[in-house]
């Protein structure tokens with residue numbers, strides 16, 4: 789079946805099997821490897837991308853369902869000059885990653901989340917990203933990064949190189965609902 793999909797701003801036309809998942813289309817047909825497959829249970833969020841600006845787990849969407857629509861992956865976030873997106877800058881500055889396997893999905897989920905809630909509380913961040921699992925970081929720095937990115941994105945006059953200081957976090961430190969990784973979340 790032929791699909792017409794705009795991927796990271798470029799229009800594509802590809803023949804795909806009707807059963808092909810969007811994540812496999814991105815990785816195997818488009819050669820974009822940022823969206824990872826960390827489970828087969830729709831639970832890890834490593835495959836998160838934006839579909840028409842809304843974050844989705846691309847392992848739960850068929851490529852044919854993206855026909856006529858726009859998909860953005862982490863590769864498409866950077867500016868034309870290669871400058872990192874403010875959310876990517878925040879994750880780097882706040883050390884919101886370790887092995888990096890979950891990071892593209894975390895970043896894309898954050899972009900989608902902040903588009904809907906540009907000034908979230910810490911608790912809202914924890915709830916908003918509970919569909920994305922990380923086995924490395926303990927989530928503390930991820931939450932700091934999201935809050936930092938929110939501050940950065942709400943200050944349009946600020947230098948793109950600067951990332952706002954994150955607000956203070958509670959002593960809780962870890963995402964409650966997403967704090968436990970199943971074995972399915974491992975590579």
Ligand code: FES
Pocket residue numbers: 824825826827828829830831832833834835836845846847848
């Ligand atoms: S690979 Fe999509 S949720 Fe885990």
Ligand code: FES
Pocket residue numbers: 884885886887888889890891921922923924925
């Ligand atoms: S940084 Fe390793 S899984 Fe999140």
